[in-house]
Amino acid sequence: MSSSFVSSDEIRDRFSRAMSAMYQTEVPQYGALLELVETVNRETLEAWPEFKASLEARGELERLGVERHGAIRVGTAEELATLRRLFAVMGMYPVGYYDLSEAGVPVHSTAFRPVSDAALARNPFRLFTSLLRLELIEDSALRQRAADILAQRDIFTLGVRELIAAFENEGGLTSDQADRFVAEALETFRWHQHATVDRTTYDDLHAAHRLIADVVCFRGPHINHLTPRTLDIDEVQRRMPAAGMSPKAVIEGPPRRQCPILLRQTSFKALEELTHFRGDDIGKHTARFGEIEQRGVALTARGRQLYDQLLNEARQAATGADNEAHQAQLSEVFEAFPDDDTILRREGLAYFEYRYAPGHEGAEGGLEDLIDTGKVIAEPITYEDFLPVSAAGIFQSNLGGEEGSVGQGNANREAFEAALGTPVIDELRLYAEREQASRAALKTRK
Ligand code: OOG
Ligand code: NI
16 A cells, blocks of 8 residues: 555544534534534543543543544435445444334445454444435335436545545545545535425425435435534534524433443434525425433443333333423333443443553453452443434434325335445454453453
C-alpha cells in the first residue's frame, strides 16, 4: 500500500464531521441538541470523577465529542451492495442483523461501523442501514409500481462510484481523493425537497406504509437522524422541552442503573417538511428527527437472553404510562438483573476488558486475586450496536404511530445477506474476541 494514502479511519472521521455539519444546516434543532448533550456530558463528568477516569482509561473520553450514529433506508439490493463498498472505504463494515418486520416496520437492517479497538477509539461513526422489504406490500400492482420507480433512480454520483473503484483497485485514496470522496458520498445522503413522483403515487405508497413512501419517492436515502451519545439520558430528556424539543413518550431500552447495560435511546418528533411533487403539487413529508443515546456494557449471549426476557415481562405489564411510570415499572422488573460489575463479570452476563493497573505490569497470579488486590482492572466493554425492539420504537414514534397495511413478515437474514453481498459480522464474536485478547495479554493462570 502506498504511503501517500490516508487511512480509512481518517476518511471516516472526515466524513462523519462533514455529515454532521451538513445535517446541522439542514436541521437546526440538531445543533441545539448537540449543545444540550455537551452541557449534560460536561456536568456528568464533573460530578462523577470515577466514571470519567474509567472512560478515559478505555479511550472513550476523546471519542465522545465526535461520537454519532445516523440512519438511512434504501430500496434495492443494488443500493445496499454499493453502500457496503462505499462504507468499506471508510473502514465501516456491516455488523448485526435486525429484523424490524416483527414490529410491523417493513425493513430489515444492519449497522455499518468500525470494528477494531483502534478504529472505534478514533471515531466510532455508525450508520443504521435499513433495506425496504417490498415483498411485504400486499397489493401486487402497488408493489410493482414501487419496484419500477426504484429501478429508475441512481442514488450515487458518478464521482463516488469512480472513487470507490479507485479505492478497491489501488488499495487506498490520497488525501485529495479522500476529500472528493467525502463530498461526493455526502450527496447520496442529502435531503431533497423535490419528490420523484406525483402526489397520487406518493399518497398510494404512503397509504401502504409511510416508510415505503419515504424510501421510494425521493432521489436518495436522506439521512434521517444523527445521534450524539450522552452520559445521562434521563437528564437530557428532562431538559429537552426547555430547549424546544418534545421527546417521545418513553426512553427505549433498559432502565437507569448503577452499571449501565446495552443502550438507552429517546428521540424527538420528525419535522414536517414542505415537499414538491411532480406536476407542481406541494405537500408535507416527515422523515427527519432527533435522537440521543446512552451506551452501557455489552452483554454476553446469556446476559442478552436475560435482558430480552425481562424486557418482555415489562412490556407485557406495561400500562402505557408516561416515562416516569414506565421507568419505575422497568426498574422493578430489572431488579432481577444484577447491577454490579463484579457480579456481571463473574456470572458471565457482560463483556469486560482486562488491563494491568499502573505499576503492576506483568504481575502474576490468579485473575480474581489480581483483580481483588487491585493489580488488574476489569473495565466494561461498551456496547457498540443497536437493539431491534428499541429501533422499532424509534421508527414507530417517528412514523406518527400509523399502521399501514403491510404484512408482518418474519426475519429473512439470508435474503438480506444476499442483497448485501456478504454475511453480516456477528457482534457477539467481536466483543468476545476483544475480551479474550485482553485476557491473553495478562500473565495470569487460567
Ligand atoms: C432507524 C431507526 C432505528 C436506532 O437508533 O435504533 C435507529 C430509522 O428510523 O431509519 O436509528
Ligand atoms: Ni438511531
